[in-house]
Amino acid sequence: MPEILDQARTQVLGDGVGLDQAGVLAVLNLPDEHLPAALQLAHEVRMRWCGPEVEVEGIVSLKTGGCPEDCHFCSQSGLFTSPVRSVWLDIPSLVEAAKQTAATGATEFCIVAAVRGPDARLMKQMREGVAAIKAEVDIQVAASLGMLTQEQVDELVDMGVHRYNHNLETCRSYFPHVVTTHTWEERWETLRMVRDSGMEVCCGGILGLGESVEQRAEFAAQLAELDPHEVPLNFLNPRPGTPLGDRPVVEGKDALRAIAAFRLAMPRTILRYAGGREITLGDLGTRDGLLGGINAVIVGNYLTTLGRPATEDLALLEDLKMPVKALSATL
């Protein structure tokens, strides 16, 4: 057994203290033959510190495309020659999307907009949309609207938004290679305000942007420092027309190593499968991740791409005897 896994068994599984950056790097560098042991340990950590429940979430794009920012992975930037056009979702369709999500047994519905930060029109749409959902659908509402002002944070709290997603996307040292129109520190400042407001913090990122293994470990350590309630883990799905459109997808084993490593860095967080798992891991890998530290999934489609049918993920959870977290457990 590699020394780092022995250390993790005592420190993370036993004491609930996550690995530091060096420890995460050691896990990321484990040879293939030790990957099953790392995943098994990460699963034990998840079961001990989080429990068997899996949190299920659906997401929808309220405002698609036309974003002024240049996040190099994103097909919704208006600065690239992506085929994605700008479109707004109306309130009745938003409520219908929330109903579709609730029908899967999901407890979370995240409303997302491709913006630098919300303007008055978007905040008005959010206020009306959240109120309409709360009137008709039994589900928790989260939001992801880019960088916020303090006033906007307060307004979202007032609307009843319980969790706010704002991904750091990658580590601090690599961020300028991925985004040039704003800084990692600006994102951190929004996250600080969200945390101080009492909303739950949801913050993760994308693996496979061209970062090194060392930078992947740096990212896990920075997320652990933030200590978010939830960490959505995406794997790059290279989008046509974006600067990262020709990058290779993350190797399945590297993705699984990252899942185990991130779990061992953050034993208590909700670690969620997000975009890209279908092309990076496929069906078998998806199962391995759920048995290797993951304890939440986005079901159904994503913002501009499609996911597996929710029924397939729910059947997998049933097969794995992992109960879907009930709404009552989230309140």
Next chain:
Amino acid sequence: MTDAVTRPDGAAPVWCDRCGEATVDGPHETCARARTLEPPRYCGHCRRRMKVQVLPVGWSAVCVAHGEIQG
């Protein structure tokens, strides 16, 4: 709902709905594989970029000239 690829008059699409290039140039196998996890982006009949809304279940795509398709 329908992922329609033919117009009411029965005309077949001449543009790839993923990359927007002519379908007569080749079979677009990569695009076809990718389309299992992507909605269409271009109208197959006129090559216009469509307004596409992805929902948790399904999607809709609107071409200003040829109307809406759903999947």
